[in-house]
Amino acid sequence: MVQNESSLRIAIQKGGRLSEKSQTLLENIGLEFDSYKNRILTPCRNYDVELLLIRDDDIPEYVRDGICELGIVGHNVTAESGVQVERLRGLGFGRCRVSVAVPKNSGFDSVDKLDRCRIATSYPALTRKFFQEKGLEVAIIEISGAVEIAPTLNVADAIVDVVSTGGTLKTNGLTELEIILESEAEIIQTRRPVPDHKQELIDKFMMRIGARQQAERSRYIMMNAPSDAVETICGIIPALKSPTVLPLAENEMVAIHSVIPTMHFWEVMEDLKSAGASGIVILPIENMIV
C-alpha cells in the first residue's frame, strides 16, 4: 500500500513489555507489516496505516499533539502524563497496578502513617495527587528505575511503583499497602481534529479490534445429546439462547452448536455431561462480528 501524508499513524512501544502483544494484536486483526526491526516508522502492507515505534513514555504526548492519531500504551503511563487524550478501549493485556508499598515490619500498616515520609517513585504526578487527596504531606523522590531498592538504601521510607504479581516487591522485602491505579494497555486517540478519511480508518480499525476481543471472550461449542435433553441443556447454559440443533443419523440424537462465553464452559461442563451431552468439542473463534 502506498504510504503518504494521509496515512493513519499508530504509536506503539518499541521494545518492552507491551511491544510484542501490541504487534500481535495488530496482526490478529489482519494488518501485515514488514520487519519491525530497527525501524521507527513501519508501513503496513494491506491497510492505510503506519506504525511509529517509540518509548512508551512518549506515546501520550505524541498522540495529544496529533503526530499519531492513535497510540497503544499502558493506562498507568497515560494517567501519569496527565495529557488530554480520548481513551477508546482497554485491551486486556499489560495488566498491572500502581501501588504504595512499604518494607515489611516497618510498622506502616496504612497510608495515613506515611504522613511526612519520603516516597520514592517513577510516578510523581500520580503519587502527588494520591497523597494530596488524602491530606497527607510527603516528600516525593523521583527515581527512574529500580525504585524497589530505595527503602533498603534508606533513600525513602516507602515507594509507589508498578506491581503485577508482587514478586519484585517480595524479593525486596516490601509489602503492598494500597492500590493507587489499576492499569491495562489501552488505545488512545488524539483530541485534535482528524480528517474524515482518517476517522473512517480509525472506525474500521476499532471495529476489527472489537470483533477480535469479542472472539477472544467466546468459544464455539459443539456436543451431541439425546433430543429430549435439549431443553435441559439450554437451561444449563443460558447463553445458548438459540442454539443450532441438528438431527443425527443415530436415533433420537441431535448435535447442538452454539457460541458461549469462554468462562461459562468450565463452570457447566459437568452439568452438561450429567444432562446427557457427549462428544463435547470447544473451539476458539478467530473473529466475531455481532
Ligand code: ATP
Ligand atoms: P520504555 O523503554 O518504552 O520506556 P519501560 O521500561 O518504561 O519501557 P516496560 O517495563 O516495558 O516499560 O513496561 C511497559 C508497560 O507494561 C508498563 O507501563 C505497564 O503498563 C505494563 N506492565 C505490566 N506489568 C508490568 C510490571 N510488572 N512492571 C512494569 N510494567 C508492567
Ligand code: ZN
Ligand atoms: Zn517507559
